[in-house]
Amino acid sequence: MAQLYDIISKPFGLLMQGLYSLTGNYMIAIFLFSLICEVILIPMAIKQQKNQIKQASLAPRTYAIRKKYAGRNDQATQQKMQNEIMDMYQEEHFNPASGCGTLLIQFPIIILLYNVIRKPLTFISGVASQDLLGLAQRFGQENVTSANGVDEIALIGQIRGQASSLASQFPSLAGKVIPETKVGPFDLSLTPTISFQPFDWLMLIPILTFVVMIVSQKIMKRYTYQDPTVAEQQNNISMKIMEWTMPLFSVYIEFRFAAAIGIYWIFRNILQTVERIVIAKLYPLPKFSEEDYKEAERQANLSNKQKKREEREADPNRKPVRSLHHIDDEEYLARHPEQVTGGSENAETAEKTGKDAPAPLKDDYGKKK
Numbered sequence: 001m002a003q004l005y006d007i008i009s010k011p012f013g014l015l016m017q018g019l020y021s022l023t024g025n026y027m028i029a030i031f032l033f034s035l036i037c038e039v040i041l042i043p044m045a046i047k048q049q050k051n052q053i054k055q056a057s058l059a060p061r062t063y064a065i066r067k068k069y070a071g072r073n074d075q076a077t078q079q080k081m082q083n084e085i086m087d088m089y090q091e092e093h094f095n096p097a098s099g100c101g102t103l104l105i106q107f108p109i110i111i112l113l114y115n116v117i118r119k120p121l122t123f124i125s126g127v128a129s130q131d132l133l134g135l136a137q138r139f140g141q142e143n144v145t146s147a148n149g150v151d152e153i154a155l156i157g158q159i160r161g162q163a164s165s166l167a168s169q170f171p172s173l174a175g176k177v178i179p180e181t182k183v184g185p186f187d188l189s190l191t192p193t194i195s196f197q198p199f200d201w202l203m204l205i206p207i208l209t210f211v212v213m214i215v216s217q218k219i220m221k222r223y224t225y226q227d228p229t230v231a232e233q234q235n236n237i238s239m240k241i242m243e244w245t246m247p248l249f250s251v252y253i254e255f256r257f258a259a260a261i262g263i264y265w266i267f268r269n270i271l272q273t274v275e276r277i278v279i280a281k282l283y284p285l286p287k288f289s290e291e292d293y294k295e296a297e298r299q300a301n302l303s304n305k306q307k308k309r310e311e312r313e314a315d316p317n318r319k320p321v322r323s324l325h326h327i328d329d330e331e332y333l334a335r336h337p338e339q340v341t342g343g344s345e346n347a348e349t350a351e352k353t354g355k356d357a358p359a360p361l362k363d364d365y366g367k368k369k
């Protein structure tokens with residue numbers, strides 16, 4: 001699998017190689033690399049935004065259905081509500097899972113980009129796998145058993161300046177460009193550590209990553225459509241904990257790997273946020289007033305009455321039941337057929353008035369009152 005990722009990553013590796021050759025600065029090359037890759041992903045982001053616009057346009061009708069079942073939290077009622085919402089989506093030719101497909105396509109691409117950043121000697125310098133393994137074992141990575149396990153960013157700082165002398169033992173190093181990973185006080189080939197005496201400047205990179213990710217999440221949430229129930233759930237303590245989990249996990253990872261990974265995450269989060277804002281401005285989500293929601297509710301009530309009228313016309317002998325305690329009268333009748341009573345007077349009344357006639361009331365012993 002690792003070799004397959006390396007093969008697929010080669011076009012991105014050639015891009016990274018060209019950017020470093022053009023700029024001569026590793027940090028700028030990472031930024032341009034992140035920028036170009038985000039531009040490549042723009043069509044997918046636009047498709048995802050259009051999917052959100054479609055979902056947002058159905059918000060008033062979704063609200064009307066949810067209000068119809070408000071206050072009823074039993075499983076049967078909740079299932080019926082979800083079925084009505086899905087039926088409405090189907091009528092409007094909207095697939096709520098289509099946005100997930102876009103995210104699933106982006107995920108392997110992101111892994112490929114990360115793979116290129118993690119392996120500069122492979123994709124920028126073009127060092128052979130067997131030489132990488134030999135160099136890693138020579139410079140202290142004794143536990144590495146394959147080229148895929150080599151910490152290439154850390155290895156860059158160790159072999160820089162002596163590549164020509166090592167070329168006799170490791171031929172693929174001959175004539176290769178070894179990236180300069182030191183930018184100002186930051187050597188991106190080193191791993192950040194918590195140190196104040198002396199002060200480790202690299203320690204600022206995981207901290208900055210954490211801040212950027214938190215701010216990015218909050219900004220992107222403002223420009224992303226959220227179903228009302230999802231938005232309500234995100235106010236729960238468990239959801240707020242999850243919002244902090246990924247940034248904290250990123251900090252942990254960055255204290256275990258070279259600082260170049262943290263720089264890439266910072267650039268990528270900033271660019272993603274800018275991309276989200278621009279696309280949201282170009283393709284804004286629809287906004288609705290309180291009157292729009294009331295009109296949707298009124299239309300939903302009219303639709304329900306029309307549906308019941310059509311059912312009565314299709315089956316004139318149907319004996320309707322109205323109950324304040326059961327949302328779905330048909331399901332209730334199926335479970336309690338012994339309570340289906342009444343005569344032709346109810347059916348005649350229903351046909352004349354166009355309304356469902358109430359079922360005859362019974363006492364606790366099943367007799368008519």
